Amino acid sequence: MTYSNLNQFSLSLNHDLCAEKLINTKNKLIIQDLDGVCMGLVKNPLHRVIDFNYVKAARNLHNHFYVLTNGEHIGKFGVNHIIEKSAPNPEIVKKEGYYLSGLAGGGVQWQDNYGKITYPGVKQEELTFLSAIPAIFEERLRNFCQNQAPFLTKEVINEALDAVILVNQVSPTINLNTFFSLFVDHPHLYLALQKEIKALMDELLDKAQKNGLKHSFFLHLAPNLGRDEEGVEIMKEATENDSGTTDFQFMLKGAVKEAGVLYILNHYYYLHTGEYPLGQDFSPQQAPNNHQELVNLVIDKFSPESMPLIMGVGDTVNSQVTWQNGKKIVKRGGSDRNFLQLIQDIGKGFNIDNIIAYVDSSGGEVKNRKPIKVENIDGNLIVTEGIAHPDDPDEPLNVNFVFPEGHRQYCQFFQKITG
Incomplete structure (x- = not known):
């Protein structure tokens, strides 16, 4: 062969x-x-850290390489920021085209090597709805911590929320990895938090529908156990040694x-x-x-x-x-x-x-x-x-x-x- x-x-x-x-x-x-x-x-x-030698190799492939990620290119949690930190001089990234070209946000945020961003097929009212979601995330998570986990100090809660709420423009996300560590001695709390966040996401989908955006969004879970008969992704419940579904991403339809x-x-x-x-x-x-x-x-x-x-x-x-x-x-x-x-x-x-x-x-x-x-x-x-x-x-x-x-x-x- x-x-x-x-x-x-x-x-x-x-x-x-x-x-x-x-x-x-x-x-x-x-x-x-x-x-x-x-x-x-x-x-x-x-x-997160990326090797700039890898970034240079990606640019060498030019129009034969594209990324496809559920994360985003831009923002505090974007990959562009990680690339800029890895470069010997951040200014050369845009000047010489070292950004990773391709699709982010699951498929709705397009970028070329020079960091030019477009949103194919996305409506302004959808972006407006998404922009309000991170504040809702913070309120629900803070209430959960204060009511269900009184052993967490205010400082610890603030640090955790800063890490787990990903303020992405087209895919606001909650990443529960930090809480899996904080609740290592309280696995029942982590499972309860998983279910709380899943319920919150379902509430946001219902709110979008009432705002005339019925067909605009869906919930992406990572990792997941596939989809049910209605095409909805199935949450992987945590066990003592497995964090199960950690990423709850509020996504635009088509962002698959x-x-x-x-x-x-x-x-x-x-x-x-x-x-x-x-x-x-x-x-x-x-x-x-x-x-x-x-x-x-x-x-x-x-x-x-x-x-x-x-x-x-x-x-x-x-x-x-x-x-x-x-x-x-x-x-x-x-x-x-x-x-x-x-x-x-x-x-x-x-x-x-x-x-x-x-x-x-x-x-x-x-x-x-x-x-x-x-x-x-x-x-x-x-x-x-x-x-x-x-x-x-x-x-x-x-x-x-x-x-x-x-x-x-x-x-x-x-x-x-x-x-």
Whole structure:
């Protein structure tokens, strides 16, 4: 088996072969998540760090690399600020175009290498509604702490709120990692807080509907256990050693990564062919909600002759198996699952060697990722357990390459393929 059919690989550690394929493929497109992939997961998002050598490598790929993240480019918690801190001189980032191009906010905040931001398909009344949400977050969290956790001092509460409330322009978020640590001796409180925040988000969705914005927003949970029959993401309840769902993101409709794949691909075709297959004004909000319809749209509208080899890279994919009345119940989730599955299925539809790569982010401060298991068998390192649950043999996502040592290992690989 050569590098001409890497999509048949499964849980491979042969990164050199993957790099060789990418280096020798001119028409390629890398779509990559951020947190946990090129940065370590930390309890406080303000403490995130990015290697500027990785940033320079991303710029070298120019129009062949785009990020796709549920975080945001701008603001206090944005990735742009992290890049500026990593640069030897912050002024060169904008001057020389070192910002990471691509989609943030799940797919509604577009940025080029020079930090120019646009919001495809977003309405002003939606932005106005979102701007009021962080203050509501603070009030509810402060009341919970004061009423349910009197052992927390005012100073500790203030520091915690500063860390957990992400004042994002298009995706205001509560990240509970700090509270998981504060409530380590009170796991019942952390679970109660999870449920409190979920209820708050549902109240905000109801409020939006009453304000005439019924179809504008949805709740994204990370990590999650997939979606229920109505398409609503399922919260992963915490256990004593697993923080479960930590990120509660109030998102704009269309801000789903699989829709973002179509937006990026539409942009890529324009840059390389001069035409937009989905039209110049296409936005993620216009993408179908059904997975197969997304695949069919790409097959129908995009020229096979110009279709690039696509590598999708993520770190948040999971599955959970439980038994109820003797019946096995499988729940597959993770915020990267659907966009990686779409890239895989586009490859099948065009008979192109698309690559799915998975970065093991379980070694960070956040303890809600399942680690990849690697064993030494007859002198060779072999992945013996990947993303799939051992009792889920029908896992549809085939991960071709894994990076069990986390973001640093992936960043080294990334720098290699960009020279």
